[in-house]
Amino acid sequence: DVKVTQSSRYLVKRTGEKVFLECVQDMDHENMFWYRQDPGLGLRLIYFSYDVKMKEKGDIPEGYSVSREKKERFSLILESASTNQTSMYLCASTRGGVSYNEQFFGPGTRLTVL
Amino acid sequence: AQKITQTQPGMFVQEKEAVTLDCTYDTSDPSYGLFWYKQPSSGEMIFLIYQGSYDQQNATEGRYSLNFQKARKSANLVISASQLGDSAMYFCAMREGLGTSYDKVIFGPGTSLSVIP
Numbered sequence: 001d002v003k004v005t006q007s008s009r010y011l012v013k014r015t016g017e018k019v020f021l022e023c024v025q026d027m028d029h030e031n032m033f034w035y036r037q038d039p040g041l042g043l044r045l046i047y048f049s050y051d052v053k054m055k056e057k058g059d060i061p062e063g064y065s066v067s068r069e070k071k072e073r074f075s076l077i078l079e080s081a082s083t084n085q086t087s088m089y090l091c092a093s094t095r096g097g098v099s100y101n102e103q104f105f106g107p108g109t110r111l112t113v114l
Numbered sequence: 115a116q117k118i119t120q121t122q123p124g125m126f127v128q129e130k131e132a133v134t135l136d137c138t139y140d141t142s143d144p145s146y147g148l149f150w151y152k153q154p155s156s157g158e159m160i161f162l163i164y165q166g167s168y169d170q171q172n173a174t175e176g177r178y179s180l181n182f183q184k185a186r187k188s189a190n191l192v193i194s195a196s197q198l199g200d201s202a203m204y205f206c207a208m209r210e211g212l213g214t215s216y217d218k219v220i221f222g223p224g225t226s227l228s229v230i231p
Contacts, residue, residue: 045221092159096217097213099212100209
């Protein structure tokens, strides 16, 4: 059974803390994505990566950074968490290159910044 | 600018009736893919259906069909014979830039569908 896992389902952090959200996939997918989901706004793309050590900014990268040191792992970093980063964070992966395969999603991390 | 538009924030449909969820998109790439996902209250994202920009025929998957009108840049999802379990958020998504550094998938704001018994 294919899987995308995220390190936490729920996370509560304080303003100014550094936050790491980890995503691991076991499907040998090239492409990985981080989204945040807010009511009425859908899923907004934060960062994506098409290969190890490669990253591209999505639509809302401000306040976030990412790391992809291994093919299976894609980390989202909030350098200094703020209350407006309270949200649901979804990681996804898909096969790259030859065809438009669907994405597989993790269960999400609901982050609350106090 | 919003590249995926879903103009219906919420919709109701009677059980066993058909319903159409609207989606329009914007891209200058000649090659792209369009997807629909379902997100029930449990939060998981469930892939429903896919349409390639070069596909000649509209995609179908069981009770789901995609009404693809390329010239209008629309990719509406049709659910036939609605069931109570169809109550969920539905997201339209587009993938473009296949195989390039900007190979990405973007989503619309979603439509909340409620099926009434």
